[in-house]
Amino acid sequence: MAVKIGFVGAGRMAGAMIRGLIAKNVYGPDEIVACAPSKETRDRMTQQTGIRMFEKASDIAGLTDVIVIAVKPKKIASLFTEEGLELGKGHLVVSIAAGVKIKTLKTYVPDARIVRVMPNHCCMVLEGAAGYVMDKNCTDADRETVKKILQAIGLAEEVGEEDLDAVTGVCGSSPAFLYLAAQALIEAGVKHGLDKSQATVLAAQSLVGAGKMILESGMDTEQLIDGVCSPGGTTIEGMKVLREEGFDKILIRCVDATVKRSAEMGKE
Numbered sequence: 001m002a003v004k005i006g007f008v009g010a011g012r013m014a015g016a017m018i019r020g021l022i023a024k025n026v027y028g029p030d031e032i033v034a035c036a037p038s039k040e041t042r043d044r045m046t047q048q049t050g051i052r053m054f055e056k057a058s059d060i061a062g063l064t065d066v067i068v069i070a071v072k073p074k075k076i077a078s079l080f081t082e083e084g085l086e087l088g089k090g091h092l093v094v095s096i097a098a099g100v101k102i103k104t105l106k107t108y109v110p111d112a113r114i115v116r117v118m119p120n121h122c123c124m125v126l127e128g129a130a131g132y133v134m135d136k137n138c139t140d141a142d143r144e145t146v147k148k149i150l151q152a153i154g155l156a157e158e159v160g161e162e163d164l165d166a167v168t169g170v171c172g173s174s175p176a177f178l179y180l181a182a183q184a185l186i187e188a189g190v191k192h193g194l195d196k197s198q199a200t201v202l203a204a205q206s207l208v209g210a211g212k213m214i215l216e217s218g219m220d221t222e223q224l225i226d227g228v229c230s231p232g233g234t235t236i237e238g239m240k241v242l243r244e245e246g247f248d249k250i251l252i253r254c255v256d257a258t259v260k261r262s263a264e265m266g267k268e
């Protein structure tokens, strides 16, 4: 069977994407290749997913038209300047490297069609949220290919490159903010007598359920808040504390700081 997609790098993010593509039947293991310098990573990936692994990026460039760049940002330059990776007109290059702009990628692959993706790490459980930017020369077929790949690991929204710093704040970094909220809920649950394990699953499922309610109920967040806050009930007392302490304003400031840092990193 012809190879449909190749991954440069086989770490946490590439592994999650590969597992998603196979689990969602987007591509079979025979249609996916990847490369990594260490034999340990190559053996582990083949054992876990059944895909063919190669040592160098240049080994996979000729096997497929769709190449996902999933190495750390600082490794990208050497792929092209030292390792002889050449990607040309026929390639769709999907970069998930945080902070690496299309303009920079173009210096290495001026003729390829480039897609820049900002995924989040929840793609490891196929519940990721990603923003992606398609370069001007991408085709409608490329757009369909990219959607198919990203939807295998969660939800994806096409945005302009100028919005990727905001995407970084709202979905790239936000899992950490929500983990802190979960940590506080768990601590409070334990303080009031729950086992830590019970408090953990109850808090985690509440985050999952709240997210699904936002996505699936058709209600906006104010309506959802009203739906939980019965007059004279329990939730309204907790909401009073959050409003008094400026919980929402703190989260906005937290995303502001993330967006600012993302913009700075883009210039470094």
Ligand SMILES: NC(=O)c1ccc[n+]([C@@H]2O[C@H](COP(=O)([O-])OP(=O)(O)OC[C@H]3O[C@@H](n4cnc5c(N)ncnc54)[C@H](OP(=O)(O)O)[C@@H]3O)[C@@H](O)[C@H]2O)c1
Pocket (backbone or CB within 6 Å): 008, 009, 010, 011, 012, 013, 014, 035, 036, 037, 038, 039, 041, 042, 055, 056, 057, 070, 071, 072, 073, 075, 079, 083, 096, 097, 098, 118, 119, 120, 121, 172
């Ligand atoms: N982790 C996140 O939450 C997250 C979120 C958004 C975006 N990203 C982006 O996703 C990319 C990958 O992140 P990650 O967390 O998956 O990193 P990772 O787990 O460290 O994986 C990096 C992979 O790159 C491989 N590699 C290193 N040098 C290589 C080379 N010259 N040729 C081919 N492969 C090479 C490594 O191989 P060995 O195992 O053999 O060393 C490893 O498999 C990064 O650019 C990051 O900015 C990550």
